[in-house]
Amino acid sequence: MIELVDIQKSFQNKLALDGVSFTIPKGKVFGLIGPNGAGKTTLIRILNQILSPSSGSVMVQGMPLTASHVRSFGYLPEERGLYREMTVKNHLIFLAKLRGLPGKEAQANVIHWLKKFGISDWENKRIDALSKGMAQKIQFIAAVVHGPEVIILDEPLSGFDPLNIQLILDEIKTFVQQDKTVVFSTHNMQSVDELCDEVALIHQGKLLANDKVADLRSKHRNGDYKIRFRGNAVAFANALWTGFEIIETKELSENYREAVIRKRGDQSFNDVFTFLSGSLSLELIEEQIPSMQDVFVKLIAAHHHEE
């Protein structure tokens, strides 16, 4: 468990992080989300001790963060580079050694990962001979080759092709199965929905939200339902009476429609069924849970509105 306590960081006169506090649970995928310039990368650099906070502290299992903790982290920065003139194998062994692995273990791990990603044949090739996709795989391997317990990925999917994105997502799932902690900073809300157990939303250096993804989405429900039915549109509108508002309708085929409705007042899912089942042939009623994309946009907009 990693705990960030009242982290503040300023660069010259600019406040990049303003009293950010949250806890990253062990063995989960923790999403760090926020628009560009929100302070995510600064926070990640603080976690990696590349930057020191101006005030506040980072605790790991109740102890202040130390260099030996950081050594057991894996880090894939947003601005990631490679030594283009080195061979794939030498580059990865070099980085694994810097993370504290002895030479033989570093070599064994590198061979394991290259095999796992199907690029063993390229181990003695210079990095500048690799395709972009392969270079991306190497960058990811470099972050995890030393078997870290905490893996910090800053925008790991940016610039990756769809195949590599799936590869990375699958690996992240495997890490969690191994009870490893993954801190995952991204703009890709679809992957947050798919992967993250919990998120922290940062905007303009401030923590706007910190919750489980499911809870956050649930909290931001609008009371919208998707209905698919056979029957007359007028009958549908009449059946809803004043309890629900029709947001949109579309005709899928003759006498077959789909609509989105929003409840008024404190109606429940059961009320929808009760209102409609008598006059229409219902095929689907589904509550519209907002995606993380919706939650993200809503929270940021609300913050701007408050300001």
Place this chain on the structure above:
Amino acid sequence: MKNSLIIAAREFLERFRSRSFNVMLVLGPLLILAFIYGYIQSKNQGVLSMRVLVADPTGLMDNRIKPIGKEGLSYAFRQEYIDIDRFKQGKEFQQYDALVEINEAIFSNKTVKVRYRQTPNVDLKVRMKFEIERRVEECLVSDTLGPQYVAVYSSIKQPLNFHFNDINDLYNKAEQDVSWLGYSLGYVMIVFLIVFGTNIARSITREKANRISEVLLASVKPFELMMGKILGVLWSSLFQLFCWIVLVGLGLWIFQEVLLEDYFNGYLKGVQMSPEEWRQLGMGGYAQVNEGISLFYNQLNYGFLIPNFILFFLSTYWVYASFFTIIGALSGDDADGQQFILPIWLLFGLSIYAGYNATLYPDSAWTSFFAIFPWTSGMVSMVKVTMGVSLSSYLLMLISWSVSMIVGAMMLVLAGRVYKNGILSYSHKLTLSLLFKWLKR
């Protein structure tokens, strides 16, 4: 420290595997050897014939020195002491090209001074030495001690030292050459520092450009990364220096054994002597009279020179490396680096001037200052070490070495601050105020 060593090893291997490094590994010594060979050959220049006046106040050698060949040398004798100015200006001496003075003092000081108007060619020098040396022992010993002592004297004799000097320049030219050689060594040191110092700055700029710095900084502290870089480049420079020393040494040996063999074992044409007899006569062949060979093979104390070269290279590298690190860390892009490298070039220029100054005025106040000033002390020390220093002067040089090491360490602390702040700054506008901000934090 372990991480610094891992980084240093990578830096070293990167250079070791680069084509330019390997080309220079061989090309550098070849150029130095070509220079030495050319220098030695240039010392063979000179006039091909001479009329030599032997000033022999005792009259012992009168007409006894004979040229062994028909062409080139001829001797005339005068039973008087001839002052050098008189020889230079006296009308009756204008027909002679060189003056040799011989008297009884030869036995004690073992020195024969040959003053010439125009530099004799090396072949003439060897012949003159041979003809004079051989007759001196026969005649002087026979006439002063008795003919029965000639054989005894031959077996115990030591060779005479022949000093060839221009009548218009009686200073010891060989010593000047030594000091210029020290200057050249200092120059080589500066070239090494420029090449490898630029390597440090470029390596940092490149890592910033390809964004690998952040990957590294997640594993190592900025100071460790900086030290690794400095150490790695130092290792590669020392490795190259070591290879240069070995290859130049090997080249000098090959010169001696093959290319310049005649200089070391050369015998005069028309003289029937075995190598043993030649040696007994104290003749080292052309090697003794070619100033180039004398300089590189006899005068230089390599056992003292090479360790000192490495010692002063280390201190000077230490001082300059921090500067190059600061420049690399400061640079937002390559153009920035080029602008900020100007102050270092000025310091290198000052260093080269300091070496030149030390060559001309080894004991001046400025030379003393430059010998202590950390950015010039390496160069000045090389000139002084090559010329030869007393123990007290050497101790002073070691103190200046220590000063350089301390200043270098202080500079590294400042460089560490700039590096820490600058390493993750990309494409920024470089200003002096930014530099001071980074230095303060």
